[in-house]
Amino acid sequence: MISLYAITFIFIYIIEHNNYNPVSIITNSIRPVFPFTAIVGQEEMKLALILNVIDPKIGGVMIMGDRGTGKSTTIRAIADVLPSIVVIKGDPFNSHPTDYDLMSDFVKKELNAGKDLETDFINVPMIDLPLGATEDRVCGTIDIEKALNEGIKTFEPGLLAKANRGILYVDEVNLLDDHLVDILLDSAASGWNTVEREGISIRHPARFVLVGSGNPEEGELRPQLLDRFGMHAEIKTVKDPSLRVQIVEQRSQFDQNPTVCLEDHKEKQASLKTNISDAQKLLPDITIDFALRMKISQVCGELDVDGLRGDIVTNRAAKAFAAYKGKTNVEIDDIKKVITLCLRHRLRKDPLETIDSGMKVQQVVSEIFV
The missing domain is CATH 1.10.8.80 (Magnesium chelatase subunit I, C-Terminal domain)
Structure with a gap:
């Protein structure tokens, strides 16, 4: 049985004698995302996503279509072409440093007290909401660890807090429990999430682009819920053989060497990011x-x-x-x-x-x- 000390010694030896950087190992192990500009076809879905990130007040998009048509791939790829956002450093709600409507109550109090808060730039949050998520996980709840160890009641932010000023994606949204869909749509419409839990009352901004996808064969959303989505894109399987071959080759190239594929589309990705940023600035006019x-x-x-x-x-x-x-x-x-x-x-x-x-x-x- 090898001891923990021996394993640690071997690991350090390998790093020192092979010029390995553990930070770069971890960074490079992050799963690459298929480039948005490399996606062939499905223009309706791509346009709906772009318009929603330009103006989140549109109200999100529901994407329904056949299996294997690239719905999840396209939705996850849009986050990579979005401009970075400025946030209050360390704030769990991604509060905006100057926009009062996008600040948490804590940040507002700090600013009203005349304190200077440190800011930082982050990538637009892309949060996946799993079908098995509980209401506490979505909305937030009391921090049990602090309650037990320190005897104080504090709020543990949920997925809605993490998704503030970002994208909240629900795959197979038509299979999600109706009460969770109600919570998501209410938060998306109002821009705020209110939590009343075990003596804790807190309200925080929850401005996000709600994106849902699903297969109509597995069930439809209730009409009153479907109406709350700003846009609805219908995706169908591509029938043109040449286009199908192009899609397969594009995907195969990415699977074989993601780095090369990302490099090939680097300029297009940068151009689209600039266009979105310019559109966001031009929108008020x-x-x-x-x-x-x-x-x-x-x-x-x-x-x-x-x-x-x-x-x-x-x-x-x-x-x-x-x-x-x-x-x-x-x-x-x-x-x-x-x-x-x-x-x-x-x-x-x-x-x-x-x-x-x-x-x-x-x-x-x-x-x-x-």
């Missing part, structure tokens, strides 16, 4: 004419869309798309590009209807936007 806003609402009325979410989301998405294209005024083509994504999941389902909901939206749009 985007305008949309009253006549176009009237036509958007006319489309929603013609399609018998319940509520006003469809109108609001379409206006926001059109502005985000115009900003992405570097324009300051929304044009008709901008609206046509995004309106199907914003409205197709808000139509009332008719079991006897033979036409696809997306085609129905496009027909009404072509009649009104002439």
Whole structure:
């Protein structure tokens, strides 16, 4: 039986005599992410994700499609092309140093007391929410370790806190418990998470882009929950043989040598990151004419869309798309590009209807936007 001392001695010897750097070993062992710009096809899904990261107030995106169509790969890849964000160093809620609405209560108190808080730049958080997560894990709860060891009640942040100012991804969201979906959608809509646990009452910002994916064969979301997602992208399996071969070759190249694949797409990734950053800065200056806003609402009325979410989301998405294209005024083509994504999941389902909901939206749009 080799002792722990002997194992440690051997490990140190290997490092010293082979020029190994344990930090680089750990860093290089991080699993590489498939580059977003290398993804072939599925333009609808990619556009919906880009628009949501430009303007998170759009309300997230629901991506439904066949198995093996790259939904999870694309969603995880979007985080790599997002600009870094500035946060208060050590704050568990990723608080913004100047935006009051994106600060935790603790940071607000510190700033009001005149304290200078250290800041840091981090990558946009990309948080996966597993199907088996409990409500305490999602929302946060009391820190049991501190309660037992120190006898004090403190808050242990959950996944909503970690996802603040980032992306929260739920794979197979149609299989998630309804009460958890309610919590996610309420937090995404309000931008805040309130926790009442064992004598602890805390509220913290929870501004994130909610992204859900699923296979319609495994069950649909309730209509009232589906309506809370800002956009809805439908993904279908690629039928074109040449495009399928291109996708397979792209994936094989990445699997064989991820470093080379990432290097090949480095410039495209950097260019997309710059475009997104520029669009985020330009967004507040985007305008949309009253006549176009009237036509958007006319489309929603013609399609018998319940509520006003469809109108609001379409206006926001059109502005985000115009900003992405570097324009300051929304044009008709901008609206046509995004309106199907914003409205197709808000139509009332008719079991006897033979036409696809997306085609129905496009027909009404072509009649009104002439």
